Structure formats: C-alpha cells, structure tokens
Amino acid sequence: MITVANLSKRYGDKLAVDSLDFTVRPGIVTGFLGPNGAGKSTTMRMIVGLDNPTSGDVTVNGSHYAEHKAPIHQVGALLEAKAVHTGRSAYNHLLAMAATTGISKQRVDEVIDLVGLREVAKKRAGGFSLGMGQRLGIASALLGDPEVVILDEPVNGLDPEGVLWIRNLLRSLAGEGRTVFVSSHLMSEMALTAEHLIVIGRGRLIADVSVAEFTASASSKSVRVRSPQATELRDLLADDNVSIASSERGLLEITGLEPADIGDRALRAGIALHELSPQQASLEEAFMELTRDAVEYHATTTSGADAR
C-alpha cells in the first residue's frame, strides 16, 4: 500500500509534482501514466526517499520509507535501469545490496535465475545492454522479496519476449498479494498489464480510474459501414445528430447511431451492407486526448502535426 497525500516537489521555479493525492492498493497492478516530464519519476523517487518532498507526505505500508527497519523488504524499486556501478559485476552488485540487510547468497542466485541473467552474472554491468540493465534492476528490486514493487518504465529497451515476461511477472507479483506500481508513457502497454490507472500530467492528477472504466469512456460511438450504395445510405441516414465521414469510396464512418439501427434502416430501404462494425477509439488516442493539455514537450515539426 502506497499513500500519497498532497505531495508536491519544486525544483527551482518549476513545480515538478503538484499536490498529488492517491493510493496504490495491494493485490493489483496499478499503472502510473503520463507524458514525458509529467512527474512520474520524481513521484517514485519521493516514495523511496531519494528526493525529499517540498510539501505533503508519502508513506509505504503506513510509514515513511526511511523509517522501515528493513526497507528493501518493504519496497523493491527499479527507478533507473543503470543505478549500478559500471565496473562491478551483476552478481557482486546484488551481493553488496543483499549484504546491507543480511540477505543470503542463495537469494542472490535465485533472483539472478529469476530474471535470466545467469550467463552474464559475473560480467561487468557496464557492458550490459539496456534490456540486461533492466533485468538487473528488476533483480535488485525483487532481492528483498518486497511487499511493494515500484518499477519506472520497466519495459524500456526490452525485446518483445522481455515485454511479455515483465507483463507476466507483474501480474504474478500482484497475484501474490503485493502492491505493484508501474510507470509508463504507453497506454496500450498498461491496458494489457494494469487493473488500475493513475494518470498525471504536469505534476497534477488527471485521472484515478480502473482500466475497465477508462476503456469504456474511451470507446466512441463510431460505426464503420461498407456498402455498394454508400451515397444512398448517406442520404438516408443524414440527420443533425449524425455525422458521416467517408475516407474512401463505399466506406462510411458514422457517429451518432447504433449499429443495429443502421442495419435495420438499410434493410427497410433495400440497401445492401457489406460491413457493419462498431469502432472503438484506441486507448492510445483516448490517453492522448486526456493528457493533451498536459503534454510538456509538444513536437513542433509540421510532419509531426500531419501524422496525427
């Protein structure tokens, strides 16, 4: 359980985190979403006491992180892939971390196997790829068998197999009753992994919703209709409350009518339909819509604008 209460962090004259309030519950994967620069990493750093809040409070399982007697058993965190000395081997890095709280060598070996770094465990971490660095960071986070797992952009730099592995790992950690808090700027990734979402932008809370609610609110009423008599169908359905767009011949995008309604009326008018399918706005689109005003760094090139 992570409790964030009225949390703010100011760097100079920039308010990186602005009066955040939310709770991360055990037993589920909670996604922490926001555009780049939204304040996700800063919030996570404050949870584990690396940065001090300017005001407000954050506790883990009821206490400040630094007050726990065995902190890495309470919270395992991956904050940056390479929070590791480049000259030290993965094994020795984990061994040094383990020694601070009396964790055995066997546990070090276990987490090395768990993240699949056995073959490179004795090699210098400086030579690791981004993906291997992420795996080492995750091994570090799991070392203390913690109740709360915090991962900042864990899928960054992982290959598809690694991404799938992370997804399953996060779900199984949550399934064991742990609190799992994962940041990402990819809505689609979170939709597959998380049950609950906390969305922030420019340091402020934008949404604190379940993934199911978010998905439902994201779906639009658009229906895609393909018909050889598209022009007649357009005339038939035209109404003030209905908007019809056509991007190619014989294809209509209709908003404001249910698919059943369109099908029935086409039948009565004797118009053949070759396709009638309800469309959902992609989650990524819904996320962009939600955070549009809060995006810190807009692309300014015209090609970027055209791509939308």
Added chain:
Amino acid sequence: MTTTLEKAAPVAAKHRPVPSSLKVTQARVVRSEWIKFRSLRSTVITMAAGAIAVIGLGLLSAAFASGTISSPDGGGGPPGGNDPTGISLSGVMLAQLIIGSLGVMMTSGEYTTGMIRSSLAAVPKRLPVLWGKAIVFAGVTFVVMLAATLVAFLGGQAILSGAGVASASLGDTGVLRAIAGSALNLTGVGLMGIALGALLRSTAGAISTLFGIVLILPGLLQLLPSSWNANIGPYLPSNAIESFTTVQAEAGSTMLSSGAGLAVFAAWVVVLLAGAAVLLKRRDA
C-alpha cells in the same frame, strides 16, 4: 500490510518467506561496502599502485642517496634531503595523489554511475553508507600503507647502510612515528577524498579540489605577507602532515609539534566528512 500478513499471503515457489531479523545495521552496511570495495578492479589496482609508489620510489631514492645509482649529469641531491628516514619514505608524496584519488572515486564513482541511488534506496538513513565507506577505506588503506611504508623504510635503510651511507633503524627516535604517521597521512588524505567526492559528486572536481588543498595551498600562501604565512601555514594539511611524518624538523621551522599537527590534520578530515554527512542527509540523491 505487515510482515505477518505477508507470510499469510500466497507465495510463489520462487519466493522464500522473509526471515524476521533483516534489519539494516551499520555492521551490515560495512560488509556491503567491503563487497563493493573488493569487487571493483579499479580500487584494487589503485590501492596496489599506491603501495608500489611508496615502496618503489622509496627504494629508488635510497639507491640515489647511497650513490648506488646516479643521474647521468650527476646533478641534484637525493629526494628526501639528508634524513635517511625521509629518503626511504619519499614515495609517500606520490602515493598521496594516488590514494587521494581512490578516496574520491569511492564516493564520486557512485554518483557518476548512478549506483548511489541503489545504495541510498537500500540504506535510506544514508549516513551508514558514508561511515561504511570511510571505515572500509580507512581500515584497508592504513593496513596496506603501513605495510608499504615499513617495507620502504627497511629496504631503503638496507640500501643506505649497505653503501656505508648514514642510515636509520626502527628504534631511532621518531622513526616509528614517521612510518605510522605516513600511513595515517595517506589514510587521512583518502578520507578527505571520500568527503570531497560526496560533497562535489564529480570525480574531476573533487580530485582537483583535494590536490588544491593538499599541494597548491601551501604554495599560494607564500604569496601572502610573511606574518600571515607564519600564522596560517602550520595549520594547512600538508604542513600539519609534515609535523608528524618527519624525523628531523628543519632548523627555524614554524612547524607544529607532532601531536598538535596530527590533531590539526584529523580536524581537517573530520570537518570535511561532517560537511559531507550533512549534505548527504539533506540533499536529493
């Protein structure tokens, strides 16, 4: 959630139950810092280089002083002056630079690689990490450098007496103090490096500041009016070090007594470490 709840929660085969006494303690952090220290090839090599500098340059100077070898043009006196102990310990100066840099890298290396975030997340009280580094570094450095200065002294004196030149023995007044003092000197300069690395978080910045304080400050002081120089000079680290590492003080020297010099040098180390501790506790990692 509490630990009792966690034990009740279903645990996958991969996860072992958490044993009850897994508190972070200073002793455990020292152990962790020892693992960190020995698992970096650069630390081990640098420490060895420091020992080689002490022994190698000490023996070389003794060989020069004894006339066993001489420079081609025959010019220049032996390093270390006419004091046989000083001659055999003349490598300590170079070792100061090497061990001082090692101290800096103990802390600045964690900042430049990002390791510090792992270290402080594991030990969020933070200060045990600084003390752990200082304890491990001071312990290893003092033992290794004491061995090195002893070898340099004994080897150097053997060369000198073998050539029939004036030599010293361990029992002579001030000799043991100079040998142990040289090991303390190197340990203290390294600890100043640890503090500066933590304060400045940059290897280059901390190394140049350290060398500035230890090597350049006395030279700069010469530019000031002589009364200032006489009043401030003895309290600079390099001059304080000299007071407890030399057997024979030069005539007319304004040097502190060896006890006072050691105290002044220790004060420099303590003040810098205290400053590092305050900022480590206060600043964002």
